[in-house]
Amino acid sequence: MSTDETKNERLSLDEIAHALSPYVRTAVAGPQLVSIAKYLALLKKWNQTIPLTSLEEDAQIVAQHFGESMFASSLVPMERGRLADVGSGAGFPGVPLKIASPELRLTLVEPNAKKCAFLREVQLVLGLSGVEVIRSRYEDFDVPPNSFDFICSRALGGYKSLLEWSKGVLRPGGHVMLWLGTEDSTLLNRRKDWNWELPVRIPESRRRVVLGGRPAA
DSSP, X not given: OOHHHHHHSOOOHHHHHHHHTTTOSSOOOHHHHHHHHHHHHHHHHHTTTSOOOSOOSHHHHIIIIIIHHHGXXXXXXXXXXXXXXXXXXXXXXXXXHHHHOTTEEEEEEOOOHHHHHHXXXXXXXXXXXXXXXXXXXXXXXXXXXXXXXXXXXXXXXXXXXXXXXXXXXXXXXXXXXXXXXXXXXXXXXXXXXEEEOOOEEOTTOSSEEEEEEEEOO
């Protein structure tokens, strides 16, 4: 079997569960694994025409996109409430968090029209309720104050602007969760207008962490 054929070979549900295991505290249920398998197939199909991921091997995609996304649910209780995924791209981390916690209400904020089309197909194929796809830059997203319990963003950059926006739309006690490098984490920890928790290293990674925080009173 050639290398390309190996890369394109579909993972079994057990193999998906194994790839997720370093990132989750409890085993992912069967229906959730089925949703991830469908999502993975859509991601690979659409990735042939629009850039959604640079990863090629299925197990690596499951680990670095799905596993790393779901990892945050072991750090902050996110079983329910309203979550905004800012700069969602291919849907990470928002959609995997929704798969892990079906009662979450999810808003995916993404300015790219083709990526929004992909996200809507993911929503349709996976049969996800309580999900809205917003084609917009987050700065231009007209949302009322106190709208979200959680705001997450993965490797978006421009954190100063994002945090200022987040202050206005988070509910009291709301949480920001950021997937970022250790250097950016250190810089953000110096901000006095946010109360940050200790950054948590992402499993299987040396230089990337999840950083959670709340606006200072």
